[in-house]
Every structure is written in structure tokens, then in C-alpha cells.
Amino acid sequence: MGEGKVTVIVDRRESGSNVLRWLRELVNVEMRSLDAGDYVVSARIGIERKSVDDFLQSIVDRRLIRQMRELSELYERPVLILEGRDLFSRRLIHPNAIRGALASLIADMGVSVVSTEDEEDSARLIAALARREQVEERREVAFRAKPRRPEVHELQRFVVEGLPGVSCVLAGRLLKRFGTVEGIVLASEKELMEVPGIGRKKARAIREVLSSPYAPEQDG
Structure with missing residues (x-):
């Protein structure tokens, strides 16, 4: 025993x-x-x-x-x-x-x-x-598992949720509307505004992030 x-x-x-x-x-x-x-x-x-x-x-x-x-x-x-x-x-x-x-x-x-x-x-x-x-030593017994690799759809949502004003719900709507992350990147301001929850101000902010040249020295 x-x-x-x-x-x-x-x-x-x-x-x-x-x-x-x-x-x-x-x-x-x-x-x-x-x-x-x-x-x-x-x-x-x-x-x-x-x-x-x-x-x-x-x-x-x-x-x-x-x-x-x-x-x-x-x-x-x-x-x-x-x-x-x-x-x-x-x-x-x-x-x-x-x-x-x-x-x-x-x-x-x-x-x-x-x-x-x-x-x-x-x-x-x-x-x-x-x-x-x-x-x-009074340590607990516990086994560890390898970190799970995120699914592609999870990574896609993660990328889109990084856009200004985009919640997890909006990320889902954008991906359903444009099909891919690339489709969102290529969408015009007008096309973005066709997605429920995205007005002109938010669409403009998204386009600014997606189309502006990378200039880290301007970030502060």
C-alpha cells in the first residue's frame, strides 16, 4: 500500500x-x-x-x-x-x-x-x-502540459482585436464580412462602415493604422 x-x-x-x-x-x-x-x-x-x-x-x-x-x-x-x-x-x-x-x-x-x-x-x-x-518540502504533485498552440481562427481574432475600437464582437463581424484578415486590411473606409458597429470615426482610425507608414520615433 x-x-x-x-x-x-x-x-x-x-x-x-x-x-x-x-x-x-x-x-x-x-x-x-x-x-x-x-x-x-x-x-x-x-x-x-x-x-x-x-x-x-x-x-x-x-x-x-x-x-x-x-x-x-x-x-x-x-x-x-x-x-x-x-x-x-x-x-x-x-x-x-x-x-x-x-x-x-x-x-x-x-x-x-x-x-x-x-x-x-x-x-x-x-x-x-x-x-x-x-x-x-511540502510541495504539491502536479504534472505540466505543453502550451496549446492557438487555432488559426483564434490568431485571426487576436490580430483584428488589436485594431482601434475593435472588440471581440466587432472582430468576429469584420472577419465574417471580409473573410480574411487580408480582406480587412484591403477594405476601404466606406466598406468598413458597412459593418454594424463601425462608424466613420472608427473606420477612419482603423484605416489610419493599416495604411500609415511605420514610424516608431513618433510614438514617444
Whole structure:
């Protein structure tokens, strides 16, 4: 059974791992689909776990840097658990390439690289980190998601709402009337005034912004 309030968030892709089996004996487990990493023990610590073989292969196919960059962008303290022995004795990749990859993770991304013996050892380390963060440091456990990329229509509204006197409602009317942001830019003052809510003064102000030469020194 899990210990008290200590919880580890585990990515669903780890469901077949023996680490998960061991974790269930040590802490409370919450399964989620994570955008980066395999385990989360607090709002600031995200963990990626790799066996030695997977670590070496991820250097070859270039997954490693991408995965760890994503983890470091979401969590203040990214951690890489390197599970297993004989890292430098495998023939898959030259030892200097391994050292270079580790140096990049540590120096460029601030990743803490920790070596463990096996899956049980990894689980016990993850549980210890969770207890440290949640019990001793009283930090909440929460996973972070990648920022959602705005949809095109949202970006179009954002651009049009930047015009003088244009509310979100007026932005919608303008886009419906002219079809595109470009259509609004090319519209005449008279055409703009055909949109409900836009009088001569507002249409003139919009045209002034859209047609005036860029002169930042005049802005103050």
C-alpha cells in the first residue's frame, strides 16, 4: 500500500514496467498521459527513465535531446534515471559520444542524471524523491502540459482585436464580412462602415493604422 499522501504520477506508457509494480508497493500511483517524462513527483520535478540500451539507442536516433529538452522546458528540476550497468562497454556507440550526450544534458539543460541498478532500485529512488518533495518540502504533485498552440481562427481574432475600437464582437463581424484578415486590411473606409458597429470615426482610425507608414520615433 502507498505511504500516506505521497503520490507519484506515472505516464500510461509505463503501465507494463516492473518499476510501476514496485512503486505500487511504496507510494500511491496516479496514471496519466504525460506530455514529457515518465514520472512526476512534484510540480518542479519530472523524471525520464531509460534503460542503458534505450539510452544508447536514443542517442543514435536523436530522441534523447528532444525528449530531455521537452522535459526541461516543463519542469524546473528535470531528472534522467539511467537504469542498468555497462554503459560504456556496449559496442553500439563510441564512449566519447556517450560522454558528449551526458555533458549536454547536464551543462545545457540542467538535467540531473542518476544511475540505478535495476527497476526496483529506480522505483525506490522515485519514491524517495516523492517523499522528499511532498512530505519534507511540502510541495504539491502536479504534472505540466505543453502550451496549446492557438487555432488559426483564434490568431485571426487576436490580430483584428488589436485594431482601434475593435472588440471581440466587432472582430468576429469584420472577419465574417471580409473573410480574411487580408480582406480587412484591403477594405476601404466606406466598406468598413458597412459593418454594424463601425462608424466613420472608427473606420477612419482603423484605416489610419493599416495604411500609415511605420514610424516608431513618433510614438514617444
